[in-house]
Amino acid sequence: MKPGSEFRRLFHSFEHTAFRLETYDQYDVSSENEPLRKFLAGEPDDLSWMQSWLSMLDEGKAEGRRFLRVRVVTRPLTDYSRFGVWCSEFTGRAGEDIRYLPRDQAGQLPTHDYWLFDSRTLVRMHFDDHVSFLGGEVIEDPVEIVRHNYWRDAAWHHAIRREDFAEE
Numbered sequence: 520m521k522p523g524s525e526f527r528r529l530f531h532s533f534e535h536t537a538f539r540l541e542t543y544d545q546y547d548v549s550s551e552n553e554p555l556r557k558f559l560a561g562e563p564d565d566l567s568w569m570q571s572w573l574s575m576l577d578e579g580k581a582e583g584r585r586f587l588r589v590r591v592v593t594r595p596l597t598d599y600s601r602f603g604v605w606c607s608e609f610t611g612r613a614g615e616d617i618r619y620l621p622r623d624q625a626g627q628l629p630t631h632d633y634w635l636f637d638s639r640t641l642v643r644m645h646f647d648d649h650v651s652f653l654g655g656e657v658i659e660d661p662v663e664i665v666r667h668n669y670w671r672d673a674a675w676h677h678a679i680r681r682e683d684f685a686e687e
Contacts, residue, residue, distance in 0.1 A: 526642070526654070526655055529634070529636055529640065529642065530575060530579075531575070533584060533636040533637050533640070534584065534637050535584060535585065535637050536584070536585045536586075536587060536635075536636075536637060536638070537579075537584070537585070537586050537587070537634060537635070537636050537637075538587045538588070538589075538634065538635045538636075538671050538675075539586075539587070539588040539589075539632070539633070539634050539635075540588075540589055540591070540628070540629070540632060540633055540670065540671065540674055541588065541589070541590045541591065541632055542591045542628070542629065542630050542631060542632050543632065543646070543650050544592060544593050544596075544597045544599065544600055545597055545599040545600070545650060546599065546646075546650050546651075546652070547649045547650050547651040548651075548652070550568050551568070551602075553568070554566075554568055554569075554602075555598070555599065555602050558601075558602045558605055559598055559602075566609060569606065569609065569610075572610065572613075573609065573610065573613045574613075576610060576613035576614040576615050577613050577614060579614060580613065580614030585614075585616065586614060586615040586616065587615075587616050587617075587618075587675070588615060588616070588617045588618070589617075589618050589619070589620055589671075589674040589675060589678045590603060590617065590618070590619050590620070591620050591621075591622050591625045591628065591674075592619055592620070592621060592622060593621075593622045594621055594622070594623075604619075604681070604684065604685050607681050607685075608681075608685070611681055616681075617681045618674075618675065618678030618679060618680055618681060618684070619678055619679050619681065619684040620674055620677055620678040620679070621679075624677055625674070625677075626673070626677075627673075628670050628673065628674055629667075629670055631643060631644070632644040632646070633667055634655070635664075635667055635668065635671055638664075638668050638671075639664060640657070641657070641658040641659075641663060641664045641667050642655035642656065642657055642658070643655065643656045643658055644656075
């Protein structure tokens with residue numbers, strides 16, 4: 520599944536929860552290049568580049584749907600990870616619950632990213648060598664779906680709430 524409308528549709532059609540496990544310390548997202556530069560320079564940002572995501576989170580929250588995310592991070596944090604913590608302040612207000620898991624505590628979690636919608640629709644995410652998103656692969660194998668649900672639960676159990684992590 521290539522990035523685009525089919526993938527976006529999953530974010531509007533799930534009923535209860537959308538969960539993301541992030542395993543990289545940096546991603547190459549062209550729309551984030553200038554905001555990342557501003558963040559590192561201490562310049563103000565109007566967040567216009569993230570408005571569609573924030574609107575979708577607001578809409579989901581109003582409908583009683585939950586967006587959950589665990590970011591596996593290396594300490595000390597990379598500049599990109601620090602930027603992610605900053606961004607999560609705004610996504611959190613809009614309804615996304617993001618938590619952080621230090622890499623040395625990640626145990627047997629996978630080293631790949633995925634989205635899990637309503638505990639039954641699994642999309643394994645694929646990236647190139649520069650960590651640019653190439654697309655998602657819908658996995659229908661029930662054993663793999665159960666395994667990813669287990670990993671979600673383990674990651675969530677050990678992860679640190681954004682507010683607590685940001686204070687560290």
